[in-house]
Amino acid sequence: MTDKTIASNRSSGLLFALKRVPWARILIWFLLIVMLVFCVMPLVFMVTASMMPASDIIKMPYRWIPRDFHVENYVKAIKGNDGSFTFPRNILNSLIVALTVAFTTVLLASLTGYGLAKFRFRGRNFVFMMIMATMMIPFEAIMIPLYMVATGLHIQNTYLGLILPFLVSAFGVFQMRQYLLTFPGEFLDAARVDGMGEIGIFTKIVLPNCTPVIATLGILSFRGQWDNLLWPLLIVQDEKMKTIPLYISKFAEEKATDEGAMMAVAVLASIPMFILFFALSKYFIGGAAVYESRKG
Amino acid sequence: MKKTTYRGIEKKQARWGVAFVVPSVLFFCLFSFYPIINAMFTSLFDKRILSLAAPKFLGLGNYIYIFKSASFWNSMRATLVFTLGTFIPLLVFSLMFATFIYNICGRRSRGFFQIAYYTPAVLSSVVAAAIWLLILAPPGLGNQVLNWLCRTPGVDRKWLANGTMLQFSTMLVYFWKYIGYFVILFITGLATIPPTIYEAATIDGSSKWQSFWRITVPLLKPTILLVSVMAMLQCLKTFSTQYLFTQSGGAAQDPINVITLNIYETGIRNQRIGRASAMSIVLFVIMLVLTFAQFKISKSDDVDY
Incomplete structure (x- = not known):
């Protein structure tokens, strides 16, 4: 009996504490950040991938930090595939x-x-x-x-x-x-x-x-x-x-x-x-x- | 006596006004009115680019041809699917996120989110399509992220191979590119609503949810309508994403063969200028109707505080 009241007290206390947490605000911030990741991720991908050799780009899982700066990409980009600039x-x-x-x-x-x-x-x-x-x-x-x-x-x-x-x-x-x-x-x-x-x-x-x-x-x-x-x-x-x-x-x-x-x-x-x-x-x-x- | 000199000055000034306006008027006559009239005219002929024979008059033959052709209706379907599938999510999400940012963020973080959401719009659409082609490739990020979210390792979602997924992919690229732009439009719209209205509503016991539906949405209706028509017109004209996906990405053309792509193919690749012009005129009429709707709607719905 006493145990039960304590437990219910405790849970109502917990419930009270949970109610005080601004769930709506947290949810909204979470959504804002998800959207932010969605918007920015492809851009980060573009920049990081431009520094990687092709074998790293198509590897699963994608490594977000290039191992080193793969300059050949930029050289090739400027020269073109046929070297015609x-x-x-x-x-x-x-x-x-x-x-x-x-x-x-x-x-x-x-x-x-x-x-x-x-x-x-x-x-x-x-x-x-x-x-x-x-x-x-x-x-x-x-x-x-x-x-x-x-x-x-x-x-x-x-x-x-x-x-x-x-x-x-x-x-x-x-x-x-x-x-x-x-x-x-x-x-x-x-x-x-x-x-x-x-x-x-x-x-x-x-x-x-x-x-x-x-x-x-x-x-x-x-x-x-x-x-x-x-x-x-x-x-x-x-x-x-x-x-x-x-x-x-x-x-x-x-x-x-x-x-x-x-x-x-x-x-x-x-x-x-x-x-x-x-x-x-x-x-x-x-x-x-x-x-x-x-x-x- | 005095009056005549005054009129002289007016006349002299009027001449300057005409001089300032003439260059643009000439430009618009040559590069807007002449081509659209020419397109209407050409759409009545069987005209090809390199043919030396005089074009044959067909009357409405080209229109009848395209209205009977499966490829035209497929393009209309692709354009409609793309337009609805892009502008509705754009509208809903941009309104949602604009409200979030406007109500939750301080001035600094508001500026930050605006700029961060807007950055994709800075890229040209060709670059955007090139990035997404890599992301959506079978070993790309698209599969990885989705599989990580769904806990299904190693499944290929066929972003570019499956017809339905391909349509979805083009919408995704467009959505990604323009969401920030529309968020900013809505934030500007939200800023015009006086905060006193919300305060009054809160004092009267209105919840945030009620305030949104009863105050924000009705007062923002002009902006919402404007933005939706603008987004629709933009989507109807989409070309770059679809072109890059089919040309460079090797995606199948049929599911995303939007009307502009079809005009380009028919007119330039197949050199059927008459038919392409007929399609152009159909596109023009559709957009004209939408623009008139926009004018009608935005005139009747202005809000005064």
Whole structure:
């Protein structure tokens, strides 16, 4: 009898203690960490595998810490399977294309956004609606006519061909216009009264005041091209003019490619984006959040 | 007199406005409107890339052909399966994790989780697919982790060999790449809900669970709808993952032959531009309907506090 009460007392005490433990919080933290592992593990795998010989990568269980730095992977990644050094050239191509597109997008989008937000002219709303309408046309639906245009102009295998369809984006124009709508017109008028030309106003007053949007837009356009596989796939056949996504898909196809070199290519191809990301993560995250403002 | 000079300035300024707008307008005419009209036009002809003969007018022949072809319907199925199978988990999990992070974490750890979840999105989709091809290979991490979790050593899950698993694998890659992006979208959305509403609800005795369903979800409805339509449009356009899996990974094409892959194959590989254009137009119409739905929905559902 007494034993039983003691036992029940004890268990209720234990129960009480258990109830005090914030189970929900622990569970949520656990889930957050599981998700974290899921998100980060493939990245860690990429980096560690790039330092291992292929025999270690496909060994079960996977060893997470490389025994030593297997430099041959990186050598092979840069040289390519046939030793033709197309990889550095392709990285350069990607950089040229992505930087140019980022530059022209920022320039043209801010110019157009400024024109639409701060000037009154006939047909302004029509132009704005027209540009917005192009957002509904997916690139995938127009790639074949574009391809025909590119072949007609004989700009396959050129930088011009890679860049031309992406000079400016409707979303960029939209973003710039929305941002500049709130820009006080008094500044512009003051500058005009002081005798500043319209181009001077644009480059010296409007552009410097748009840096956050410019950064987000620049990053979005840069990564859009860094990531672009479909269009280069259509118009580039020349190995020398290929961009990184094309190189990776070709490198992965080749029989001679081993797993370590593959991951070394992946690491090297991601370095520019990661540098951008860690230097400007505010704008990356902001770029994601910008879509929020689209509903307004 | 005064009025006329004023009008002159206005006119002069208007000219500058037009000058600023013209380059982009020209661009969009040449690289958006012309191609889509051209695609509509081409879809009515039997056009091939290298053929010198004049293209034959087919009327709706290409559409009839694709609507009868098994490969087109297989692509529609693959695209639909991929879209639903990706965007629903993305939506549910990103909302869930955004709520967790928003409610549990302090400012520092919130920033940390946001960045950590977002890192996969920094990789290009081709790199992402290349990594997952290795992870999902028979001796790869995918089997090891799953077997360790299920306590079934040595079972090959056939991630890339089995048709169903292959579809699941492509969804997994996409989910992994975009979860952080959508978590951030939802956290931004959550931050716009005034905390006083939650405080009032808590004082009235509402539990966390009730607060979530009765406050967060209704107030976040515009964001949820926006994000879901955006995710759907993204998923409909998926290409890189499927291309890399079939080209480089040697996976079977049929289960994951999404519409964009099919357009590419038909138009470029098989040089049937007319048919490919017809498929493009079908894709365009689907996306147009979805975008209009988005506009309609997001207009009618704005919340004011």
